[in-house]
Amino acid sequence: MxxxxxxxxxxxxxxxxxxxxxxxxxxxxxxxxxxxxxxxxxxxxxxxxxxxxxxxxxxxxxxxxxxxxxxxxxxxxxxNITGQAIENVDEKSTFVSVGAGENWHTFVTWTLDQGLPGLENLALIPGTVGAAPIQNIGAYGVEIGEYIDSIEAFDSEAHAFVTLTRDECQFAYRDSLFKQYPNRFIVTRVILQIPKAWSARISYADLTKQFSDATAAPTPKAIFAAVCQIRNQKLPDPKVIGNAGSFFQNPLIDIAHYESLIKQFPEIISYPATPGKRKLGAGWLIDHCGFKGLTLGPVGVYKHQALVIVHYGNGTAQDIMNIAKTIQDKVHDTFGVHLTIEPNIL
Ligand SMILES: Cc1cc2nc3c(=O)[nH]c(=O)nc-3n(C[C@H](O)[C@H](O)[C@H](O)COP(=O)(O)OP(=O)(O)OC[C@H]3O[C@@H](n4cnc5c(N)ncnc54)[C@H](O)[C@@H]3O)c2cc1C
The missing domain is CATH 3.30.43.10 (Uridine Diphospho-n-acetylenolpyruvylglucosamine Reductase, domain 2)
Structure with missing residues (x-):
């Protein structure tokens, strides 16, 4: 403390x-x-x-x-707490401290400019550094939790500042201690531990494809550029059309359930998960139900990516919740799977 x-x-x-x-x-x-x-x-x-x-x-x-x-x-x-600095360097890692109000993507760019690779797969995720640990942001096979040394926060229950270690934060897929105790902690500063040893992490299909013709191993900056390019192609720019990125989490289901689904839907998209579980591609489930491109008044399902709900203007939270419910009900009826909403409903 x-x-x-x-x-x-x-x-x-x-x-x-x-x-x-x-x-x-x-x-x-x-x-x-x-x-x-x-x-x-x-x-x-x-x-x-x-x-x-x-x-x-x-x-x-x-x-x-x-x-x-x-x-x-x-x-x-x-x-709006700002500032970032290299705090410490040991044999294996560099420790970087960053204010919770810094922009995440600008911070990722800064780490690469400092010669500290590791966060490049998480480029272009919108939002602040302080929110990144809340849902343990992740993209292209990497999650922020892997790089967190500790979090400085104000614990409103104890009315005291606390420092939480990575283990104490209980990071999991789109989850952390902070989601279990909403509105208890205010993250003020994040301390990242960036290992000096670096290797390219391009096993996600989109990235593998991007570098399939490469003759040499990709550099961190090349991966950063590839991630930005893929994201710009796939996701709508919120400055142009309102959205919150992926609207539903990829559901984790039991292997037995997965095995019965794959018989019925051999083309279903899924990923390895924790033992006994399989992670389904929520976008595929929604697309299969025919929702891609659907418009319901001021909101809709993005025409290039079924996982993204978009707001065309003059809509309300209720319009978003209505379309979400329509999708959840149909996906449940078709696959027996519940889709959990990712954004926080304030
Ligand atoms: C186009 C687009 C693409 C996206 N892609 C991804 C992606 O690839 N992967 C991914 O994981 N997410 C993605 N997201 C979701 C989003 O960018 C992340 O969840 C991001 O970390 C949210 O940051 P924020 O500052 O905007 O948080 P906010 O939306 O402002 O807040 C989110 C939640 O965190 C809480 N919170 C915020 N700051 C703090 C703090 N300092 N202390 C305590 N609680 C806090 C808020 O109360 C709220 O409950 C995407 C969003 C968009 C719009």
Whole structure:
């Protein structure tokens, strides 16, 4: 546990703050009160004051994994703690400390510029560094949890700053301790351990294909560029069309269930998972049910990627939940599989 000094400026308050530009779905939402957090020291007095006035609160990073209501009651804490530095280097690893409000992709670019490869498969994931451990962001066979040394956070239950080790964070597929205790921890800083030994991780089909003609082993920057190119082709740009990336998690099912499905649907897409389980491609399940390109009023299923729900404008959280339910019901009826929604419903 760390103790922090007082004397930091109070968090800046904005009443009735528009959040349309701070959620990638582009939903028209307003926070009753918004507080900009630029230093960790602002958090204890702010939370104390909110507690005394019985005002609810939550943290918002870049808003790329949330579904916001039209009126977000209580206090919304806008995470803007910045700064990154190499803290320590030992024989095997480099330890990098980064503020929770830094942009994730900009940070990945910075690590590569510092000659610290490892995070390139996670390029172009939107959002902040502080939110990355919440759902243990992952892409192209790599998860952030593998690279985390520790997390500095404010524990609102203990009303104290804590440092959580990688093991304590309990990282799993799109899961962590933070998801089990929503709104308990405010991540202020992330310390990454980047191993000096590096090897290319291109076993995911899209990446393997990208480098199939290569005569030499790909460099970290070549993988970074390939990941950016693939993502730009596959995923809609939230600046152009509202979305939160993959809307459903890939479901984990028992092997027995998988074996009965593969008999009925030999072309089903699946991946290895934990012992006794198989991970199904949620996009394939949705596509097979004929939803790709479906439009339901102001929302729809992206025409190039069935896993992405898009918002065309003037829609609400309810429109998104309605289309999600339509998809969940049909997928359940067809495959006996429940699709879990990935974004956080605030
Ligand atoms: C086009 C697109 C592509 C995407 N691709 C991927 C992908 O490949 N892999 C992947 O894993 N995700 C992906 N995502 C989802 C999203 O980018 C990640 O989940 C990201 O980490 C969210 O960051 P954020 O800052 O926007 O978090 P927000 O959406 O602001 O918040 C997400 C949740 O984390 C909480 N939170 C945020 N910051 C903090 C903090 N400092 N302390 C405590 N709690 C906090 C919030 O309360 C909320 O519950 C994608 C999203 C989009 C729009």
């Amino acid at each position: 760390n103790s922090k000094k007082n004397g930091s400026p109070p968090a800046k308050l904005t009443p009735n703050k528009a959040l349309k530009d701070r959620n990638t779905f582009g939903l028209d939402s307003r926070a009753e009160f918004a507080y900009e957090i630029t230093t960790a020291e602002q958090i204890p007095p702010l939370l104390q004051a909110l507690k005394e006035q019985a005002i609810s609160w939550r943290v918002l990073g870049g808003g790329s994994n949330v579904i916001l209501p039209t009126h977000l009651l209580g206090a919304t804490l806008l995470m």
